[in-house]
Amino acid sequence: MKLYGHPISTTTRPILLFAAEAQIPLDLVTIDLFAGDHLSPGFAAINPNRAVPVLEDGAFRLTEGSAILKYLAEHAGSPAYPAEPKARARVNALMDWFNTGFYRSFGYGLIYPQVLPDYAWPKAEMQAAALARAETEARRWFDVLDAHWLGAETWLGGAAPSLADYLGAVYVANGELIAFDLTPWPRVVRWTEAMKARPAWASVHTAFAGWCEMQRAARRYRIAA
Ligand SMILES: N[C@@H](CCC(=O)N[C@@H](CS)C(=O)NCC(=O)O)C(=O)O
Numbered sequence: 001m002k003l004y005g006h007p008i009s010t011t012t013r014p015i016l017l018f019a020a021e022a023q024i025p026l027d028l029v030t031i032d033l034f035a036g037d038h039l040s041p042g043f044a045a046i047n048p049n050r051a052v053p054v055l056e057d058g059a060f061r062l063t064e065g066s067a068i069l070k071y072l073a074e075h076a077g078s079p080a081y082p083a084e085p086k087a088r089a090r091v092n093a094l095m096d097w098f099n100t101g102f103y104r105s106f107g108y109g110l111i112y113p114q115v116l117p118d119y120a121w122p123k124a125e126m127q128a129a130a131l132a133r134a135e136t137e138a139r140r141w142f143d144v145l146d147a148h149w150l151g152a153e154t155w156l157g158g159a160a161p162s163l164a165d166y167l168g169a170v171y172v173a174n175g176e177l178i179a180f181d182l183t184p185w186p187r188v189v190r191w192t193e194a195m196k197a198r199p200a201w202a203s204v205h206t207a208f209a210g211w212c213e214m215q216r217a218a219r220r221y222r223i224a225a
Contacts, residue, residue, distance in 0.1 A: 002027045002056040003068075004046060007207040009033065010107065010174055011065035012053045014166040018069055020200035021161075022078050066095045069163045080162050087158070094149060094156055094164035098171050102141045107174055109134025115177050115215055139184075145172075146185035154194050161195070169195035173205070176212045 003019075003026045005012030019026045031037045031052050038050045047054045047063050055062040055071065062068055073081035082088050110131060112119035121127040145168075155161045156168060172192055175182065182189050195201060 001025070001072075002029055004029045004031050004043070004054040004056070005052045006031055006033050007204075008211050009052050010103075010170060011051075013204055013208065014163075014170045015053055015055075015065060015068055015072070016204045017170065017198075017200050018078075018080065018163065018166045019072060020204060021166075021198065022072070022076050022080065024072050024076050066099055066163075066167065069095075069167060073163055079160060080157065080166070082157070082162070091157060091162045091164045094162075095167055097149075098164065098168045102138075102145070102168075103171055105134050105137035105141055107171060110138050111174050111178055111180075142182075142185050142188060146187045150187040150191055154191065156191070161198070165191075165195060173208075177215050179216065 001024075003012070003015060005015065005028060007013070007016070007028075007030070016026070016028070018024075031043060033052070037043060038047075038052060044050055046056075046061065049063060051063070053063070053065050053068055055068045057071075057075075062071055070081055072078075081091060108119065113121060113127060113131060113134075121130050149156055153159065156164045169192055172182075172188065173196070182192065
């Protein structure tokens, strides 16, 4: 199977991580987002949304990172997407939770306007107000993640990592771009450290770590390390 993606893309990395751990071979076709390759007519014919990731399995094409993870897990018969209806429903709920409220506030609201010029607000006072609102919302989501979703278990999925762990840990790790301090949420810290200790995490995050380093050096973000 072929995956159109980019190694620093937030929606590509969970797939690369899960596929590496589940030993699902994927041919990565890098779409250079920084060069605008995703905006080319050629790529728009593959995905009219002009975004990565896209999975190609023969003539079948699938967009949306969450759907791709589920397809790959089904394909491999992976326990990371449990067959038991209630356990599966919880994984679905968590993936929707990360992809909607959490990512909207933490990713698009708080992080991207500080590290991606296209997402910055046009005036300093607008940027400050938007970041302040997004930060308040994000902190509320972290409270829920810590107190509600993460219990005594190491993983969101219970005894073993689920697709929600792969997806969510990558979204949370994006906070490193702005040196976001996770220490107010000890369960989140424990969980992200456990995910980062997994065998494929470091290799999948090489390019992302370089981007974080660049951001740290530029110190453009508002939240200091
Ligand atoms: N809803 C899509 C979002 C995909 C997405 O936003 N991908 C980003 C990279 S992380 C992208 O390709 N952005 C290009 C752009 O917005 O111009 C998913 O979850 O897969």
